[in-house]
Structures are given as structure tokens and as C-alpha cells.
Amino acid sequence: MTITEIIYWLELAGVAVFAITGALEASRRQMDMVGFVLIATFTGIGGGTVRDVITGATPVFWIRDTTWLVTCIGAAVITYFTAHLVERRYVALLWLDALGLAMFGVTGAAIGLNLGVSPLVAIVLGMITATFGGMVRDVVCNEIPLILRPEIYITCALVGAGIYVIGTAILDLPRGPIAVIAFFAAFLMRACAIKFKLSFPVYRARPGREY
Amino acid sequence: MTITEIIYWLELAGVAVFAITGALEASRRQMDMVGFVLIATFTGIGGGTVRDVITGATPVFWIRDTTWLVTCIGAAVITYFTAHLVERRYVALLWLDALGLAMFGVTGAAIGLNLGVSPLVAIVLGMITATFGGMVRDVVCNEIPLILRPEIYITCALVGAGIYVIGTAILDLPRGPIAVIAFFAAFLMRACAIKFKLSFPVYRARPGREY
Amino acid sequence: MTITEIIYWLELAGVAVFAITGALEASRRQMDMVGFVLIATFTGIGGGTVRDVITGATPVFWIRDTTWLVTCIGAAVITYFTAHLVERRYVALLWLDALGLAMFGVTGAAIGLNLGVSPLVAIVLGMITATFGGMVRDVVCNEIPLILRPEIYITCALVGAGIYVIGTAILDLPRGPIAVIAFFAAFLMRACAIKFKLSFPVYRARPGREY
Numbered sequence: 001m002t003i004t005e006i007i008y009w010l011e012l013a014g015v016a017v018f019a020i021t022g023a024l025e026a027s028r029r030q031m032d033m034v035g036f037v038l039i040a041t042f043t044g045i046g047g048g049t050v051r052d053v054i055t056g057a058t059p060v061f062w063i064r065d066t067t068w069l070v071t072c073i074g075a076a077v078i079t080y081f082t083a084h085l086v087e088r089r090y091v092a093l094l095w096l097d098a099l100g101l102a103m104f105g106v107t108g109a110a111i112g113l114n115l116g117v118s119p120l121v122a123i124v125l126g127m128i129t130a131t132f133g134g135m136v137r138d139v140v141c142n143e144i145p146l147i148l149r150p151e152i153y154i155t156c157a158l159v160g161a162g163i164y165v166i167g168t169a170i171l172d173l174p175r176g177p178i179a180v181i182a183f184f185a186a187f188l189m190r191a192c193a194i195k196f197k198l199s200f201p202v203y204r205a206r207p208g209r210e211y
Numbered sequence: 212m213t214i215t216e217i218i219y220w221l222e223l224a225g226v227a228v229f230a231i232t233g234a235l236e237a238s239r240r241q242m243d244m245v246g247f248v249l250i251a252t253f254t255g256i257g258g259g260t261v262r263d264v265i266t267g268a269t270p271v272f273w274i275r276d277t278t279w280l281v282t283c284i285g286a287a288v289i290t291y292f293t294a295h296l297v298e299r300r301y302v303a304l305l306w307l308d309a310l311g312l313a314m315f316g317v318t319g320a321a322i323g324l325n326l327g328v329s330p331l332v333a334i335v336l337g338m339i340t341a342t343f344g345g346m347v348r349d350v351v352c353n354e355i356p357l358i359l360r361p362e363i364y365i366t367c368a369l370v371g372a373g374i375y376v377i378g379t380a381i382l383d384l385p386r387g388p389i390a391v392i393a394f395f396a397a398f399l400m401r402a403c404a405i406k407f408k409l410s411f412p413v414y415r416a417r418p419g420r421e422y
Numbered sequence: 423m424t425i426t427e428i429i430y431w432l433e434l435a436g437v438a439v440f441a442i443t444g445a446l447e448a449s450r451r452q453m454d455m456v457g458f459v460l461i462a463t464f465t466g467i468g469g470g471t472v473r474d475v476i477t478g479a480t481p482v483f484w485i486r487d488t489t490w491l492v493t494c495i496g497a498a499v500i501t502y503f504t505a506h507l508v509e510r511r512y513v514a515l516l517w518l519d520a521l522g523l524a525m526f527g528v529t530g531a532a533i534g535l536n537l538g539v540s541p542l543v544a545i546v547l548g549m550i551t552a553t554f555g556g557m558v559r560d561v562v563c564n565e566i567p568l569i570l571r572p573e574i575y576i577t578c579a580l581v582g583a584g585i586y587v588i589g590t591a592i593l594d595l596p597r598g599p600i601a602v603i604a605f606f607a608a609f610l611m612r613a614c615a616i617k618f619k620l621s622f623p624v625y626r627a628r629p630g631r632e633y
Binding site: 033070 | 267328329331369413414
């Protein structure tokens, strides 16, 4: 399997997994079938769409190839009929989201490097691909915006993208194994953050200061 | 009148009608003239802008041709001075929005097909063109996000776009009459949804399940 | 110094100043370091990104040149460690935002004219560049959306962009001095709006009308 194929399958798995989190969120908001499909599709392809638009890779990926839309619609329909089998839907959402976050962090950075951008920009593209879909899901569904939660989240995408970019573009290591290592590092970090509720120190003003 | 002209006039009418709904919303929020123009413009050209950006048809349509901006600004100014003549502004907003939804569903799909995308993608482009402007209007003005309302809304855009795409791209019927039929089908469906408060069955969890 | 260099330095200063306002907002929301960098970057490069995407100038400016991201990250880190020195952070944010607004109104319009768009579209591009970053900052941080505040804000960007476009594209005056005049006019107008709480008359419905 070439690196391009690895990236393709990771990306497809990421889209499916994020689409399921969108559909689970729709089930928690008691939407109808159309809402399921819409939120699943936004979440699944949102990050990659922004990445393609700002890098100028238009028409964006899901316009060029219908597979992506079919994947999102399929994930939404299957979730509509099976979500009641899941005991605790929010927990399922959280862990699938972690999986998608780790996948998209790596694929976003890899696609950036293929376009010839600088390492820093490639890491940022990985972060955007990984976090934007979930951000749209949360904003549209009136959840507390991702960015305002104290938990470690975006950093996991940055770590995955960072390991891949430093490993392949700077240290020139083989891309396949590095992609796998970067994925697991990002997922493990997010898993620890969920399990142990890890967070970074927040900014605190000195007393007596005005906001 | 050629099909390109029909699409152009339908699109222009859609922009004007959506711009008026934006200005009516601004009047309900007691904004100043600048707010009227801004919300009217967002609503009028928002959907088409997203369609052009993701398909790579840049610079987007209103940058290439100043007519569109002038239409939105004109609609905002006229509404500013005449909105008080309307007895029930929210009802006017609702019906004009239905008109724009039906127009943009067809034109968005037609523009997609002209770019050579697959039928499924063309339907999705029609839906995006029809719903995005109103979504931005609602988010910026702090209305309940469209997608969370139980009413049948997006489906009407999908039906209009679907009839046009299946009729012209798959059954190869003449495009002019099909565009008109698709428009009326979408508008009638939305009219029934408003009049009889139709909605699809929503997802309900079995009792005893955690969210 | 050529006009291209003036525009470049004005744009860089605008990005830095807007990034600081984003970081100050993050400090008011007690975010962690990652949140600081993220909000600072959104605010700093948001307006220019939208301008580049809709005009088709992709990959967008901060992908082509890493300076912009480094500036935003640097501004966020410096603000993280120095924000406690500022007595009244919201006032600092307000005035820096006014500075950025005036800078971006001019540079956005100038970049639009360089792309050969019509004067009206160039003014709109200036307005988008100047206001979009702050809008994203406010939406993500749950502040009252800009557009709903009664104060004079967007008009200042329109005035700056308008003076530059009318002065250079229509009256054909030298671009350097006009850029400086347009910047000061926009900043002064915003300064008066902050100082004297100026606002335009808002729309008021006649009594007895339904909303």
C-alpha cells in the first residue's frame, strides 16, 4: 500500500467516524432524518472542505468524487436506525471524535506537505482539517463551543500533525510508519485527556484588575 | 429566452427576495441602515458565494458583476423605508424566504450541472445555495438555527434541486419547463409546510437511555 | 517606499494588532495558551483569508508566507505573559481593534483594486477584510455579535475603504498619501464613536405592528 493509499483510507475512515459523531449529536437533539444527514455531512467533510478552499484545491474533494457524500449519508442513515442500541451516546460520540481527530490531524498535514507548503503551515492545515468539522457540529447544535472548553483537544491534533511533519519533512523518515506513529500519539493523548480530564493551566488575571 | 437567461433571472429574483428577508429580519432587530444593508447582502449572496467558493468558480459571482451588490443594497434601502407598511413582518419574511428557497434550489443545481459535477453533488449544491444565506441571517441575528427547527425546510430545496437534476441530467427532458416545474414543486411543498406546520418524525431515544 | 510596501507593512501591523485583540479576549475568557494562539490567529488572519478565498487568490496569503502565522503566534504568547500589566483590558482591546479596523479597511480595498475589481466591490472587500476577523473572535467567544451592537463600527471601515477607492481609482490621486488620509479618517471616526458613543438612528416600527 502506497502512502497515498494510506492517506486515502485514513481520510475515508475519518470522514465516516466524524459523520457518525454528527449523527449521534443529531440523535441527542432529536432531529429528523434530514437533520441527521445534514449534521453528519457537515461534520464529516467540513474540515477537509476548509482545507481545500484555503489551499485553492478546488473544486473541493467531495465535489470531485461522490464517494465522500455517499459515506456521510450512509453513516447518518445507519446511525438513525441503530443509535438506540448504544447505551451512552455521548461517550460513544466522544471516543469516535477522538479517533477522527487523530486521523484528520495526520491526513491534513500530509495533504498540506504534498502541496508543498512550509512545515508550520502543514501543521496548521492538519489542525484545521481535524477540528473544523467538529466545531461546525457544535456551533450548529448549540453545544458549548469547543474552544471554550478547558479540556486538551486541539493540542492532540497539533501533536499528530507535528510528529508527521517533523518526522517526514524535516527528519526525512519513511512516511508510512511515521503516519501510524503520529496517529497513535494523537489518539493516546486525547484518550488520556478524556479519561483523566487533563487540561492546561488557564490564564488568570491578578485580583483587582478590570476585564 | 434561453435556459442561461432563465437561470440568471431566477437567480437575480432569488437574491432580491432573500435580501428583503434579511432586511425584514434587521427591522425586527431594530438595526440601523448599515445593519439593514449588511444583513440583506449576507442573506442575498451568501448561498451563491459558498457554492462558487467550493466549486472553485472564483472570483465569486458578485465580484465579477456589480449588479448583485446593487440589488442587495437597493432591496435593503427600500425595505428600510417601507417595512412599516407591512402588517405582519414575520409572515412576509417566511413567505419570501419560501420563494427564494425554491428559486435557489433550482438555480444552484443548474449551475452545478453546468460545471459538470455528478447528479448527487449538483443536488447538494442546490441545497447549499438555497439554505446557506438564510442560515447566516439566522445565526448573525441570534434566531433559533434553522436546522434545529422541526419544520420541513431543507427538504423543499432538495426536492426542487432533485426534480431539476433527475429531469434534465438523467431523463434528458427540456431544461426550461423542468426548471419551472421544479420551482413550483419546491415552493408548493414549503407552502404546505408553513400552512399546515408539517414536519417529519423526529428521532426519539428509548426510555432509560443516557444522552 | 512603494505603495506595495506601504500596503504590506500596514497589513502586517493590522494582523499583529488584531491578533493582540484576540489574545486579550482569550485572557478575558480565561483560556489556556492554545486558546490564546487560536483566537489570536483567527482574529488576525480571518478577514484576509475570506478576502483571498472569494477573490480566488488561493492559496491564501498566510499559506504562501509563514511570516503571518509567526506574527499571530508571537502576539498571542507576548500577550499571555503581559496582559496582567494592562489595567483595563477591554479598553485596550477596543482601541487596538479600532486601529486594526482602519488599517484593514484601506489594505483590503487596495488589494481589491490591484485585482482589477470595480470600485463598489473594492470597498466591500475592504469592509470584509476589516470586520470579519473581529466577527469570528466575537462569535467564537460568545460576545454579542458585532452587528447587533448599536455603535458605529462597520461604517468606519467603509469610510476608510471609500476614501481610498474614490481617491485613487476615480480621482486618480497619488496612492501613498491617500492611503494615509483614508487610514486616519477611518480611525478618527471610530475614535469619536468609542469616545462619544455615537450611533445611527435605528429602525423603529410604528406602534401596534406585529413583529
